[in-house]
Amino acid sequence: MKKKITFILYFIAAALLVILAHNYITGRPSQDISYSEFKKLLKEKNVERLIVYENRIEGELTDDGIKSLAMMRGIQPDNKSIENIQKEHTFTTNRVEDPRLVDELDRLGVHYQSRSGYGWVMTVVSWIAPASILILAGFFFFRRIGFGSARSSLFVEKKSNVTFPDVAGLAVAEEELKEVIEFLRTPARFQNLGGRIPKGVLLVGPPGSGKTLLAQAVAGEANVPFFSITGSAFVEMFAGVGAARVRNLFARAEKKAPCIIFIDEIDAVGKARGGSDISGAEEHEQTLTQLLTEMDGFDAQKGVIMLAATNRPEILDQALLRPGRFDRHIVVDRPDLEGREQIFGIHSRNVRLAGDVDFKKLAASTPGMVGAEIANIVNEAALLAARRNKQAVEMSDFQEGIERVAAGLEKRNKLINPKEKEIVAYHEAGHAIVSLSLPNADPVHKISIIPRGISALGYTVHLPTEDRYLLTESELLDKIAVLLGGRISEEIIFGEVSTASQRDLEEATEIARSMVQTYGMSDKLGPLTFEKGRPLFLDTKYSPLKEYSEHTAMQLDEEVHNIVTRAYQKAREILMERRSDLDRVARVLMEKEVMDGSELEELLGN
Numbered sequence: 306m307k308k309k310i311t312f313i314l315y316f317i318a319a320a321l322l323v324i325l326a327h328n329y330i331t332g333r334p335s336q337d338i339s340y341s342e343f344k345k346l347l348k349e350k351n352v353e354r355l356i357v358y359e360n361r362i363e364g365e366l367t368d369d370g371i372k373s374l375a376m377m378r379g380i381q382p383d384n385k386s387i388e389n390i391q392k393e394h395t396f397t398t399n400r401v402e403d404p405r406l407v408d409e410l411d412r413l414g415v416h417y418q419s420r421s422g423y424g425w426v427m428t429v430v431s432w433i434a435p436a437s438i439l440i441l442a443g444f445f446f447f448r449r450i451g452f453g454s455a456r457s458s459l460f461v462e463k464k465s466n467v468t469f470p471d472v473a474g475l476a477v478a479e480e481e482l483k484e485v486i487e488f489l490r491t492p493a494r495f496q497n498l499g500g501r502i503p504k505g506v507l508l509v510g511p512p513g514s515g516k517t518l519l520a521q522a523v524a525g526e527a528n529v530p531f532f533s534i535t536g537s538a539f540v541e542m543f544a545g546v547g548a549a550r551v552r553n554l555f556a557r558a559e560k561k562a563p564c565i566i567f568i569d570e571i572d573a574v575g576k577a578r579g580g581s582d583i584s585g586a587e588e589h590e591q592t593l594t595q596l597l598t599e600m601d602g603f604d605a606q607k608g609v610i611m612l613a614a615t616n617r618p619e620i621l622d623q624a625l626l627r628p629g630r631f632d633r634h635i636v637v638d639r640p641d642l643e644g645r646e647q648i649f650g651i652h653s654r655n656v657r658l659a660g661d662v663d664f665k666k667l668a669a670s671t672p673g674m675v676g677a678e679i680a681n682i683v684n685e686a687a688l689l690a691a692r693r694n695k696q697a698v699e700m701s702d703f704q705e706g707i708e709r710v711a712a713g714l715e716k717r718n719k720l721i722n723p724k725e726k727e728i729v730a731y732h733e734a735g736h737a738i739v740s741l742s743l744p745n746a747d748p749v750h751k752i753s754i755i756p757r758g759i760s761a762l763g764y765t766v767h768l769p770t771e772d773r774y775l776l777t778e779s780e781l782l783d784k785i786a787v788l789l790g791g792r793i794s795e796e797i798i799f800g801e802v803s804t805a806s807q808r809d810l811e812e813a814t815e816i817a818r819s820m821v822q823t824y825g826m827s828d829k830l831g832p833l834t835f836e837k838g839r840p841l842f843l844d845t846k847y848s849p850l851k852e853y854s855e856h857t858a859m860q861l862d863e864e865v866h867n868i869v870t871r872a873y874q875k876a877r878e879i880l881m882e883r884r885s886d887l888d889r890v891a892r893v894l895m896e897k898e899v900m901d902g903s904e905l906e907e908l909l910g911n
């Protein structure tokens with residue numbers, strides 16, 4: 306702010322100087338003469354073209370007038386010394402009380418005109434107009450290139466007054482952020498212990514799930530300054546400005562440590578380099594490179610923590626996610642039933658509610674909705690109640706609010722309808738029961754029928770490398786069976802399958818293929834590997850290099866098919882046998898939306 310004012314002052318001063326210089330050159334210079342000199346010259350008829358102001362007279366001297374004036378001032382008007390006297394024709398004199406002046410002018414037949422005393426007003430106006438034009442032009446110019454006034458608005462530095470009580474349904478994410486908050490509160494304690502503090506934390510989740518809110522809450526809880534900037538603000542400017550902004554941001558933040566730098570919608574600046582967009586690609590790369598450089602350069606121990614948010618992690622440049630950069634990822638998921646109930650509560654804090662309002666019921670009828678949508682519903686409900694002149698917002702207003710918001714979402718295909726909910730419940734129950742029944746399958750930690758930001762975003766693909774190469778053949782087979790369990794459950798219950806299994810099938814096929822082609826786990830083809838370095842799980846960048854015959858290729862396909870079919874039969878047997886368990890789990894899921902492993906075991910009595 307201070308910078309801005311200084312800048313404006315400088316600019317005005319410069320503009321005035323320009324105008325003064327302009328006036329000096331083009332304006333008419335004049336010499337001052339005394340009133341008595343004026344009267345004498347007038348009598349000699351040596352003045353002409355008079356302009357009479359209230360307190361001043363301007364006019365021109367004749368050539369004789371110049372000589373006469375020189376004589377009056379004691380200079381000989383011979384041809385030589387006249388060179389030395391003022392040859393200026395224009396003169397100004399201060400007017401003295403002289404009531405008969407006009408009569409005299411008339412009598413002598415001197416041409417004169419009078420102007421009101423607002424001469425100075427005219428002068429000022431004639432300055433102000435061009436000056437304002439200059440200043441305005443300057444503003445627009447500098448604003449465009451992102452300098453001056455715009456520079457201070459490139460990021461917002463503020464104290465956050467959001468805290469965890471303003472956020473609901475994100476307990477897991479909050480828990481993971483506690484360490485960061487502790488560090489920001491007392492950096493010294495952590496520095497003494499020499500612990501490694503994350504430099505960058507990436508919040509990943511669907512739009513409206515509360516990523517921005519959570520980042521603000523971290524700043525509020527830690528009570529530190531919060532520098533926030535949106536990714537697109539980095540890149541929209543002319544060349545070089547984005548990179549300069551990044552530098553500026555880090556320099557400012559370091560002075561304020563401990564503090565938080567928050568880059569919202571980082572995908573705008575952090576999307577993979579060498580992408581398809583040609584315009585501004587270079588600028589974008591410069592900005593991203595600068596961001597990476599700054600992140601590497603700053604010392605996390607000083608107490609600057611970077612937070613970033615995105616709903617499209619898959620398009621981020623991998624370099625951003627490397628260790629020492631945004632290496633910690635926190636999922637900000639859609640809220641579950643209980644979370645939604647709490648969010649209704651938070652957003653109704655300042656709403657007068659009728660006695661019949663039941664947040665539990667409202668939460669139950671908004672599966673899949675995110676916090677932003679719930680906030681929207683409360684808002685709609687309050688507006689509806691106000692329009693009907695009600696004293697308090699009633700349940701019916703909320704229900705109508707839900708319908709309105711849902712209608713908007715349905716258009717965008719974002720809402721789960723009850724039928725879908727049932728399908729997803731049986732699908733997930735299928736995975737869980739197969740998993741529980743197989744000795745080598747991973748234990749079930751959590752089942753949820755809320756569309757997970759993480760899988761909807763294609764984020765679960767990369768599993769920790771430690772696990773990958775330690776898997777045994779039977780573990781892999783059981784994994785395939787578990788993956789198929791979702792689809793088989795749908796088949797058994799509904800007699801047809803949905804698109805819900807696409808990823809499961811991809812993953813299952815991929816595992817089977819790796820078993821045959823990479824790990825030599827096929828009896829038919831023997832312990833041979835057909836591809837080097839084939840990743841076990843999906844990797845979109847992988848394009849196979851075939852080093853085998855067409856005949857072998859057919860055998861490979863056949864073996865992959867065999868493995869998947871065996872796993873399929875195994876899973877189907879399990880689910881047919883435990884059909885009643887399938888119903889029980891699905892019913893609980895439809896009601897509660899989430900179950901953890903222990904609840905599942907309790908329900909099934911394992």
Ligand code: ADP
Pocket residue numbers: 471472473474475510511512513514515516517518519614640648651675676677678680
């Ligand atoms: P995102 O950044 O993930 O797109 P925002 O944080 O901008 O979402 O959320 C928009 C608004 O929705 C918030 O300001 C808040 O009012 C509401 N909201 C979203 N998630 C939550 C939540 N978990 N708890 C409370 N309010 C929420």
Ligand code: MG
Pocket residue numbers: 513516517518569614
């Ligand atoms: Mg946001």
Ligand code: ZN
Pocket residue numbers: 732736791792805806809
């Ligand atoms: Zn599945």
